[in-house]
Amino acid sequence: MSLISTHNLTLRLNGQMVLEDVNIAIEAGEIVTIVGPNGSGKSSLLRVLIGALKPTSGSVTRAPELRIGYVPQKLQIDATLPLTVRGFLNLPRRKTGAVVATALTQAGVTDLARKQMADLSGGQFQRVLLARALLDKPDILILDEATQGLDQPGSAAFYRQIEDVRSEMGCAVLMVSHDLHVVMAASDRVLCLNGHVCCEGTPEIVADAPEYRALFGTGTQGALALYRHEHTHSHDHDHDHHHKHEAHDAG
Amino acid sequence: MLDDFLIRAGLAGIGVALAAAPLGCFVVWRRMAYFGDATAHAALLGVALALSLELPVFGGVLLVSLAMALIVSGLNGRSVSTDALLGVMAHGALAIGLVAVSLLPNQRVDLSAYLFGEILAVTKTDLLIIWGGAAASVALLIWRWQALLAATLNPDLATASGVNPRREQLFLTLALALTVAVALKVVGALLIAAMLIIPAAAARPFSRSPETMAIMAAIIGTVSALGGLAASFTFDTPTGPSIVSTAAILFAISAGVAPALRR
Numbered sequence: 001m002s003l004i005s006t007h008n009l010t011l012r013l014n015g016q017m018v019l020e021d022v023n024i025a026i027e028a029g030e031i032v033t034i035v036g037p038n039g040s041g042k043s044s045l046l047r048v049l050i051g052a053l054k055p056t057s058g059s060v061t062r063a064p065e066l067r068i069g070y071v072p073q074k075l076q077i078d079a080t081l082p083l084t085v086r087g088f089l090n091l092p093r094r095k096t097g098a099v100v101a102t103a104l105t106q107a108g109v110t111d112l113a114r115k116q117m118a119d120l121s122g123g124q125f126q127r128v129l130l131a132r133a134l135l136d137k138p139d140i141l142i143l144d145e146a147t148q149g150l151d152q153p154g155s156a157a158f159y160r161q162i163e164d165v166r167s168e169m170g171c172a173v174l175m176v177s178h179d180l181h182v183v184m185a186a187s188d189r190v191l192c193l194n195g196h197v198c199c200e201g202t203p204e205i206v207a208d209a210p211e212y213r214a215l216f217g218t219g220t221q222g223a224l225a226l227y228r229h230e231h232t233h234s235h236d237h238d239h240d241h242h243h244k245h246e247a248h249d250a251g
Numbered sequence: 252m253l254d255d256f257l258i259r260a261g262l263a264g265i266g267v268a269l270a271a272a273p274l275g276c277f278v279v280w281r282r283m284a285y286f287g288d289a290t291a292h293a294a295l296l297g298v299a300l301a302l303s304l305e306l307p308v309f310g311g312v313l314l315v316s317l318a319m320a321l322i323v324s325g326l327n328g329r330s331v332s333t334d335a336l337l338g339v340m341a342h343g344a345l346a347i348g349l350v351a352v353s354l355l356p357n358q359r360v361d362l363s364a365y366l367f368g369e370i371l372a373v374t375k376t377d378l379l380i381i382w383g384g385a386a387a388s389v390a391l392l393i394w395r396w397q398a399l400l401a402a403t404l405n406p407d408l409a410t411a412s413g414v415n416p417r418r419e420q421l422f423l424t425l426a427l428a429l430t431v432a433v434a435l436k437v438v439g440a441l442l443i444a445a446m447l448i449i450p451a452a453a454a455r456p457f458s459r460s461p462e463t464m465a466i467m468a469a470i471i472g473t474v475s476a477l478g479g480l481a482a483s484f485t486f487d488t489p490t491g492p493s494i495v496s497t498a499a500i501l502f503a504i505s506a507g508v509a510p511a512l513r514r
Contacts, residue, residue: 050407050411051410051411052406052407052410069411070407070408070411070412072405072407072408075404075405075408077404078279078280078281078282080279080280080451080452080455081403081404081461081464082458082460082461082463082464083404083460083461084459084460087460088404091397091401091412092398092400092401092409092413092414093412094397116459136412142411
């Protein structure tokens with residue numbers, strides 16, 4: 001069975017339709033990227049999947065004993081809260097030093113355990129969040145705009161780290177990006193979300209299209225820019241809109 | 252030994268400082284200053300309720316503070332901006348409490364005792380209540396410490412790790428109501444929030460972990476309580492405000508040396 005799946009998932013927040021009839025399923029070991037414009041419900045979908053939001057209707061099915069590693073969109077640690085990296089990784093359950101060290105190494109930041117969270121650079125901070133998500137040996141990693149605030153090389157390096165983690169640990173990865181131009185070449189599937197799932201497909205098909213190579217090049221070491229998408233409608237969630245899906249044309 | 256009113260006052264002050272320290276850290280980290288105010292101010296309403304029904308004051312205060320804290324934490328969960336609403340609750344509770352106390356029939360209530368505390372009048376029974384309540388509040392926070400910290404950092408992250416942030420907030424709410432109830436006699440409704448916030452804020456520059464910050468806050472709170480008591484005795488000033496003034500001076504010193512510590 002799928003690790004996690006939704007069935008006719010509908011979500012309203014403060015009277016606003018955020019997600020409508022969303023059906024997705026994530027299989028073991030695959031990397032799925034969700035793209036979509038701002039306000040398309042990407043983060044809300046992830047929050048439903050981790051259990052932070054309850055669906056208005058429809059359902060979420062998780063595999064029994066499913067372990068989820070979650071990397072939030074951003075984490076604002078109040079300046080009044082002193083916290084070392086080790087202390088952060090020990091929340092909410094204390095881990096042994098060896099477990100903490102292993103997770104930090106897997107995330108590519110071996111020597112940071114004693115540093116204050118407030119003293120980390122943006123890239124280090126994201127990797128520590130990744131390390132935290134890896135602590136419980138997750139079956140699926142869920143990342144919400146994990147490269148927000150990182151520069152282009154920083155993002156590319158972070159995505160390579162995710163690929164390394166996946167090949168080492170074999171976990172599934174579900175990522176969200178609002179950046180339509182940077183989607184991992186390693187994604188097995190790309191889901192386009194705009195309140196509902198507009199389309200999905202393999203990025204390779206798109207990557208082979210000459211106009212995309214011309215537009216974005218072949219990218220840096222696997223972090224390819226290869227998906228172009230235009231939404232010409234207003235975002236009033238009535239879904240009465242027109243899409244131009246080059247991905248389908250190319251396929 | 253407990254027959255000396257100064258010793259009883261000192262022990263009461265230390266009890267409140269110890270209860271307020273870890274809780275105050277959470278109030279600071281979660282930016283709940285108004286939340287503390289609203290809960291503390293509701294204590295007055297609790298006093299009025301207890302006196303009119305001839306219940307023990309501690310019980311009335313605990314009940315009403317808990318009710319207020321639950322209402323406010325319910326509001327906190329909404330997505331609407333709560334700053335103004337919390338302000339309304341905090342000041343409204345204070346005003347309504349004052350009116351309610353004044354309406355009590357045939358009662359000559361010493362209002363300033365409830366507003367600013369009367370630590371010098373602490374009895375042995377009061378001491379038992381203060382230390383009992385303080386111990387319960389501290390035990391609650393120690394029990395929930397890791398989960399509460401996770402929920403404080405990020406509710407979604409906590410949820411993904413199997414911690415229910417709303418449930419943890421309830422524990423915090425309970426600890427707050429308990430602390431308000433025990434601190435009323437010592438520093439009074441107006442200054443309870445000060446005892447929560449000031450020692451915690453003063454402890455921040457000396458702390459590299461949440462735990463050391465709570466311990467430092469307890470030490471600073473204790474020094475404030477004893478120092479304020481001594482100052483009040485020496486200069487014949489009101490005791491509750493003297494304790495908070497001492498804490499404020501310690502905060503100023505801490506803020507002054509903070510830049511040197513960062514180097």
